[in-house]
Amino acid sequence: MQSHEGSGTDKRGQPFADEMFFLVQMNSLEGPLLGFHRVFSGVERKVSFEVSVEARSCPAEDTSHVFTIKPAGFRDTLEVVVTYNCICGCTGWAEQESSKCSGNGTYACGLCECDPGYLGAKCECEEGANGNMYHNMCREVEGKPICSGRGECSCNQCICYESEFGNIYGSFCECDDFSCARYKGVLCSGHGECHCGECKCHAGYIGDNCNCSTETDSCVSNDGQMCSGRGNCVCGKCQCTEPGAFGETCEKCPTCPGVCSTKRDCIECKLFNSGRLADNQTCQKHCKDEIITPVDVLKTDDQNSVLCAYPVNDCVMKFTYSELASGKSNLTVLREPECGSAPDVLTILLVVGGSILLIGIVLLAIWKLLVTIHDRREFARFQSERSRARYEMASNPLYRKPISTHSLDFTFNKLNKSYNGTVD
Missing domain, CATH: 2.10.25.10 (Laminin)
Incomplete structure (x- = not known):
């Protein structure tokens, strides 16, 4: 067992335990150990001692004490000489009846030491005088409680109460350090x-x-955008503004327009080891929450899933995307992209030719219909104008009868071959 003890005497050999306080602490590899006794096992163990000395009072001037520290069973000792410095540097100068103390005290070390019968920081109050005249000086505003109800008014000054919750302070005890939000x-x-x-x-x-x-680092998504470009960073947390977006950085959004392209990058790097993320070797960082399941036949009848597709070498790769309750993304992907058969040239020509012929027939029929409608309208208008016409009966002055009558006087004698008569 090893122990340590402290003892001390003054120059006259008198003990001074009442004037000083000792605190001894032992330190070892096991950490600090308090107390005067401790059992150690083994050898070559290093132990250090820390001794703190505190003066309980100021003795007479030029007083010094000496004490010895030694571990029991060892010859080594440590002698400590203690001197006291109980005089402040400013106490050597003092101004009696100072104006700073209202002429009623001594000004020293920045404070007033009032003469008997006077009180106050500046000795401005007379002890025993009626204090009611000073109460108004202890109100912040007329009508408010004296010292805000949290102190006493003494000589124009508020002396604030002590509180178990914290400090009360201020000229009118109006402040504290425990009433904040x-x-x-x-x-x-x-x-x-x-x-x-x-x-x-x-x-x-x-x-x-x-x-x-005010930090925004927690709002930056894996793609480097603030709240994935779908919200605002408020008090270090993302507030999603895009409808359907959620997650710590608004990274989850099954209904957002760009979600298919985002998930496409993860499919390419994790399933096919290609794409933008695979080149940057950031696939695991950006796609750590994506669960990708390859299938031969893709089901598209799930209303909670979003169907996505993107072109791959004249083919189409399809996948469905949905969010799980755990916050992870479920991606179901076709193992192979869908590729259609080569188009039939003859079929295309027949379809194109038939379409042109059909369009020509339709246009011709429309033209014929329009012409017929126009002719009917013109004929109807002619008939209408004809029915409204009125004519008077009169002879045409230029008209000549086809039959003409002429009178000729001649004599015809039958015998002599002549005749006298009229011929029409």
């Missing part, structure tokens, strides 16, 4: 100091209760 029961969220009812936030925090972090 709390977050989850913690004053100023543990990220600030309470000063006179207001939280003074530490660097990197804002808000009435300092619960809002």
